[in-house]
Amino acid sequence: MKEKLHLLRQHFEEIVSLTDDEWDFIQSHFEFKSLKKHQFLIQVGQPVAFEYWIIKGLVKAYSIDEKGKEHILQFAMENYWVSDHCAFQHQEPGTIFVDCLEDSEFFCLSLENREKICFEVPAVANFFRIKSNNGYINLQQRILSLLTMTAESRYEYLLNKLPKLIQRVPKKLIASYLGVSRETLSRFNS
Amino acid sequence: MKEKLHLLRQHFEEIVSLTDDEWDFIQSHFEFKSLKKHQFLIQVGQPVAFEYWIIKGLVKAYSIDEKGKEHILQFAMENYWVSDHCAFQHQEPGTIFVDCLEDSEFFCLSLENREKICFEVPAVANFFRIKSNNGYINLQQRILSLLTMTAESRYEYLLNKLPKLIQRVPKKLIASYLGVSRETLSRFNS
């Protein structure tokens, strides 16, 4: 567990500096969780008690439409944060599913604990501020890609941006992330 | 100007509390700017020196594709923050245009000043953290709406969510925000 917490500290310290005392305080607010492939981290209608930092593994966050079709909001792997941020923030029942594509391990942070460490340790507030801002920028680019690019160029773009992800994820899920049908994706380039 | 700065303070204090001393320090890091309809706040290729808080007015943030078609990333009005966040954050040339749909007024915050007030006044770090997080949540919902909904239901959804905006913006721009052609939007409901 020590090495795992060390990884989390490194993750924070990529962005802000922390004293040992600050870190001791911070880390005591996280819980550990481990799940096998296919298990759910978050389910529609269930409470969303935590935000999760992924120690190892890979998950998908998605919603299911009336026709039963899956739409992938996000893939998240090592060093990523994932949650149903909306439900988490407002402490409401989940609106999406998050499940494991591989056996995965997480550090879990409750809303109460997040606010506590943010207001107690300013560096943490700055850490999450910068992280959120980067996330915002990424989502803006994804929106632009959905508005301006064809399905095929979105695929090429993703291949360039996250080549490692493509290796770890079935193409039908990539299709669902890009907003294209499996069949159409399969007809691209090759 | 006093009342305008007061509006900005109120905007901060909707989220975090500030002492008068803190506020004096914070407000000294903003500049005022005023633009007429059709003038540019940000242009592709130009430096993006600021993040802008809108005192009054309305702007659109958009990119232009190879065919000259406009794709609207964001509308922003009173109390909204707007910038080319990506270019701003990395201090690179602008990648989008932002121009005024109405005569508008702004408070401008440079990256240097933003970081200064965030690290100097923890409440500000928390303010931007929470703002960014909310922005992230909104963008996630927009992405889901692009992935899961038809053009028509996206339109209805927007009509419900931001009815005031629709009044102030030509429908062809709404179309461009929704990722639909002007003609198709015009054929919806009525």
Place this chain on the structure above:
DNA sequence: AGCTAAAAGTGACCTAAATCACTTTTCAAG
């Protein structure tokens, strides 16, 4: 190694929405 199930590929057909071309309406500026 052998077997099952999931993933991927592919052809035929269909449809939502884009595009193009034109008309009508609205609005702002002299």
Place this chain on the structure above:
DNA sequence: CTTGAAAAGTGATTTAGGTCACTTTTAGCT
């Protein structure tokens, strides 16, 4: 009030991508 330009509406046609049905390939279990 008039007028020119921008916005909005509408019909005809095209097209990117979806859907359906089926085959082939790959990968995980025992």
